[in-house]
Every structure is written in structure tokens, then in C-alpha cells.
Amino acid sequence: MAGEFERTPTISIAGKVGAGASVPVFDAYAKGDGPQVICPPGLSPSGVVVVEVEGDSVEPVYSAGDLLFYSRNGHDSVPSDVIGHRCVCKDEEDMGWVKQVKAGDEPGLFHLISLNPGANNIWNARLSWIERVNSDGSYEHWPEWALETLFTEGQPHISKVALVAIYTVQRRGDSLTKLCEALIRDGVWYPKQRKTDTGVPIPLHSEVLAMVEEHQEWMRERNRVDPSLQILKSSRRAPWGSGFGASWKNELVRLKLHAVEPRLTFHGRRTTNATLIANAVAKSPELYGGIERVRSMFGHLSKRMSEHYARHAITEQTNTESVLLLPDFGKPAAQNEKL
Numbered sequence: 001m002a003g004e005f006e007r008t009p010t011i012s013i014a015g016k017v018g019a020g021a022s023v024p025v026f027d028a029y030a031k032g033d034g035p036q037v038i039c040p041p042g043l044s045p046s047g048v049v050v051v052e053v054e055g056d057s058v059e060p061v062y063s064a065g066d067l068l069f070y071s072r073n074g075h076d077s078v079p080s081d082v083i084g085h086r087c088v089c090k091d092e093e094d095m096g097w098v099k100q101v102k103a104g105d106e107p108g109l110f111h112l113i114s115l116n117p118g119a120n121n122i123w124n125a126r127l128s129w130i131e132r133v134n135s136d137g138s139y140e141h142w143p144e145w146a147l148e149t150l151f152t153e154g155q156p157h158i159s160k161v162a163l164v165a166i167y168t169v170q171r172r173g174d175s176l177t178k179l180c181e182a183l184i185r186d187g188v189w190y191p192k193q194r195k196t197d198t199g200v201p202i203p204l205h206s207e208v209l210a211m212v213e214e215h216q217e218w219m220r221e222r223n224r225v226d227p228s229l230q231i232l233k234s235s236r237r238a239p240w241g242s243g244f245g246a247s248w249k250n251e252l253v254r255l256k257l258h259a260v261e262p263r264l265t266f267h268g269r270r271t272t273n274a275t276l277i278a279n280a281v282a283k284s285p286e287l288y289g290g291i292e293r294v295r296s297m298f299g300h301l302s303k304r305m306s307e308h309y310a311r312h313a314i315t316e317q318t319n320t321e322s323v324l325l326l327p328d329f330g331k332p333a334a335q336n337e338k339l
Contacts, residue, residue, distance in 0.1 A: 009045040010036040011069070013246060017088050017096040019055035019062060019114075024094055035246035037067060038253040047071050048134070051088060051096070052245055057119035058098055061086070064173050065245045066265065068098060070131040078110075082130045086115075089130040097122070101130055142264055149255055157235045158251045160211055161244070164232060165266065167205040172266050175232065176240045182227035184212060 013034035016023045039045045053066045062068065070088050087101045089112070099112035104124040112122035147166075151159050164175045170191060178191040187209060189202045204212070215231040230239040234247070248266055252258040 009039040011039050011045050011048055011050045012036055013067065014049050014051055015096070016054045017051045017068070017098045019053050019058040019064070019098050019119075023054050023096055035243050037246045037249045038258070039069075049088075049131075051098075052242065053098060057114035057116050058086070058100075059116045061115050062098060063171060063266070065242075067245050067249060069134045071134060072131060078127055078130050079132075082132055086133045087130045088133060090128045092126045092128060094128075098133070143260075146257055146260060146264055149257060153255055154251060155235070157233065158247060161232050161240070162266070163207055164211070167208050168202050170200075170202070172244070176244060177230060179208075179231045180228050181212070181216070181231070 013036075015034070037050055039048065048069055049072050050067050050069050053062050053064055053068060056064055068088060082101050083103055085101060086098065088096065088098050089101065089110075090096050097112055099122070100115060102111040102113055104110045106124070108126065109124040110127055110130070112125055114121050150162055154162070161172070161175060164170075164179060165172060168175065168179075168189065170178075174191050179189065183190050184204070187204055189204055189208075191200060191202070211231060215229075218237075219225070219229070232240055234240055234243065249258070252264065257264055
């Protein structure tokens with residue numbers, strides 16, 4: 001199995017593209033020096049470029065730190081088949097963007113549409129080139145068997161990050177950089193979210209508290225005192241940096257979770273948590289507080305976004321109730337009339 005993994009083709013991350021943030025194209029790494037990631041199934045590494053998302057304007061489809069793959073044709077162009085699709089593009093000021101592309105008000109102009117309803121759009125932009133994203137992001141919730149595989153067979157430095165994300169419902173960037181002793185009091189974590197600037201008190205699950213205790217023991221052994229040091233660390237015991245995206249992709253390949261459809265993404269674990277919570281909420285909104293419970297824990301200012309994350313549970317519960325309104329066609333007509 002190890003030999004098979006080693007022979008899997010890899011691609012070097014070229015740089016970053018902006019999703020709300022203004023990012024110069026490919027400014028993160030010198031050519032070929034970026035972290036190596038596994039080439040997705042069905043794609044040839046030849047001519048394929050991989051970039052990292054910076055910003056949140058295309059959430060919930062893509063989140064900061066997600067990796068996007070696209071094919072470059074070798075010259076600047078604006079193909080006609082990109083309209084309406086999610087694309088990586090470069091404007092005339094050499095800024096790279098990931099947006100949904102729509103035709104502008106005049107020939108040669110394009111509207112760059114954010115998927116996050118709270119983010120700004122870019123109107124009538126002139127672009128040097130546009131390429132469609134080859135790997136569609138997914139925010140579908142994870143099936144139970146896939147979670148079990150990740151948590152029981154995954155490498156600890158990866159699975160710990162996933163556990164924190166699912167137990168706290170926080171975004172990857174917040175989980176990686178803001179889980180520290182300075183923000184934890186009496187078993188409650190008080191992160192201030194980068195995206196919404198909202199403080200959310202989060203009681204920590206016993207699994208996460210065990211990670212905090214492990215970190216404290218690690219610090220004591222080294223006679224270190226630094227409450228701001230990140231608790232989640234890489235395999236080298238260093239705070240996670242920009243390399244988590246590549247490590248995450250490679251771990252999914254190792255666990256053979258990379259080819260699951262719908263595609264499993266880190267952000268999808270946030271939807272998993274929302275779905276589990278909303279399943280209970282949807283069954284008894286009076287008891288559990290309705291969509292406001294999801295909204296409160298997620299720290300969303302928008303009711304619309306909270307409903308978006310919980311859509312699986314809301315749809316399932318609504319459809320279940322709708323089925324109960326139908327007569328039992330297997331019963332004789334006389335019995336149906338008595339109902």
C-alpha cells in the first residue's frame with residue numbers, strides 16, 4: 001500500500017487566489033517550490049495547476065485553505081464556455097480570483113459573483129484569463145462510516161483537527177489558529193471569528209479537553225509558558241501553517257476517502273455538525289429553539305446562512321411530515337374514509 005501511495009502523481013501548489021481577499025496571482029511560492037499534493041482521480045498532473053483559496057466570499061462551496069485544481073492552456077484567453085461556472089481568473093491588475101463568472105454589461109467585461117450571500121461581487125471586470133475549476137467543492141455532510149474511518153485510522157495530527165472542527169463547528173482557520181489556552185476559561189472556548197467578527201462561547205467536548213490537557217503536559221515537560229501557542233500542531237509538533245490543506249488532501253488519499261461521491265471536504269464536516277443538530281431541532285423546534293440554535297452555535301449573523309447549513313435536516317423532516325399527509329393506498333377505500 002505504501003508503494004502504491006508513493007507512486008501516486010503529485011502537483012506542486014502554485015500559490016493563492018482570492019475569495020474576497022485581493023491576492024496577487026501565485027505570490028505564495030516560487031515556481032515548483034510549493035507543497036506537493038496528490039493529483040485528484042481523473043486528472044493528469046500535466047498542465048494542471050493547484051491553488052489555495054484565501055478569503056470567504058465563495059463559502060460554503062469553498063473555504064479559506066481549500067485547494068482548487070484547474071487546467072491552463074498555456075496562453076492568456078477567455079474561453080466562451082466559462083460563463084456561469086466557478087472559475088479561477090486573473091484581472092488586469094494581476095490579482096487572482098475564484099468566483100462564479102457571468103457576462104458583463106459590455107463585450108470583454110465580466111461580473112465575478114460571490115457564492116457567499118454576505119460577500120461583495122465584482123462588476124464589469126476586465127480579465128486576462130479565465131479557467132474553470134476542475135474539482136467542484138462539496139459541503140455535503142459526511143456519512144458515518146467515513147467519519148469512523150478518519151477518526152480511527154487517520155494520523156493523529158490530522159484527525160485531531162477534524163475532531164475539533166466537528167465538536168466546535170468552527171471553520172478550519174479558526175480551529176487551527178485560535179484554539180489556545182489564552183482563549184479557554186473553565187472548559188469554554190471564546191474564539192472571535194475572523195469572518196463575522198462575532199465572539200462565540202463554545203463549551204468544549206471531553207475529546208477536545210483531552211487535547212488541551214495533552215498540550216499542557218507537553219508544555220510542562222519543556223518548561224514553556226505561552227498561553228497563545230496553538231494547541232493543534234503538525235506532525236513536527238509545530239503550529240499549523242499553510243501546509244494543512246496539502247496534508248489533508250494527502251491523508252484522504254491514504255485513507256481512500258478521496259474518491260467518495262459526493263466529494264468529502266473539510267468544510268463538509270461543518271455541515272455534518274449542523275445536520276446532526278438540526279435533525280433534533282427540526283423534529284421539535286419549540287423544545288430546542290428552532291433554527292436559532294444552529295445560528296447561535298455557528299456564530300452566523302444571517303438566518304439565511306444558518307438555514308443553508310441545516311438544509312438536509314429541514315428537508316428531511318418536512319418530507320417526513322408530508323408523507324404522513326398522504327392516505328394509505330394499501331387500505332380499502334372504506335378504511336381511508338374513516339381516517
